[in-house]
Amino acid sequence: MHDRPTEPRIEPIDLDDVTDAELRDTLAGALTHDGKPLNIFGVLGHHPKLLKRFNLLGGFILNKGLLPERERELVILRVGWNAQAVYEFGQHTVIGKRCGLTDDEIAALTKSPYDHDWSPDDRALIALADDLHADDCVSAGTWLALTDRWSEAELVELLIVAGFYRLVSGFLNSAGVQLDDGIPGFPTGGLQQGIAAGVRPLVQSTVGGVRSGCRTGRAGSTGGSRPPASGR
Secondary structure (H helix, E strand, O other): OOOOOOOOOOOOOOHHHOOOHHHHHHHHOOEOOOOOEOHHHHHHOOOHHHHHHHHHHHHHHHHOOOOOHHHHHHHHHHHHHHOOOHHHHHHHHHHHHHOOOOHHHHHHOOOOHHHOOOOHHHHHHHHHHHHHHHHOOOOHHHHHHHHOOOOHHHHHHHHHHHHHHHHHHHHHHHHOOOOOOOOOOOOOOOHHHHHHHOOOOOEEEEEOOEEEEEOOOOOOOOOOOOOOOOOO
């Protein structure tokens, strides 16, 4: 696992330096308490046309999708944890609480799903995120469990939500987008504890009787083993 940058690799643009009216309006609509654009938008603002289209999909997912808000945020947080994208996890900790996730549930999303009494439906959503992280394909057992609850349209949306936030997490990590002031990071005893121990957390999932686990490389390594194709 590569170290996550502790300083920005791409500095967010300063709203005072923006002369394009459309970009200025976009950034002004996503301000932190101190009047600065959220760091993610400040960095994306270097590419205004891409930012505009990014917001179209992101805005649809968060405001107009079919999925219940709580379940959507559960998937996003697990994706953010698996990617170890602290910015993503922090922002969606705030959103997730507004959408009905508890502190205990958010903390549990940083651990093995066996460490919390998840419902079968929640466990299937966690497994979806874990399978995609491990092998870029939802396993047959996970898929079967998902189809017990979700329509085909909702399944399409679940896959797009997970895929979109995997993309976002990779962008945030690689660009070194830092936490906005006042936004929490990972729960205490989560990622920080894993890094202190020198290893990434073990992520395991089980759906439909299929269980697998993968402990990947030590924090700071440039490699790390790829999880087995059966999912994780």
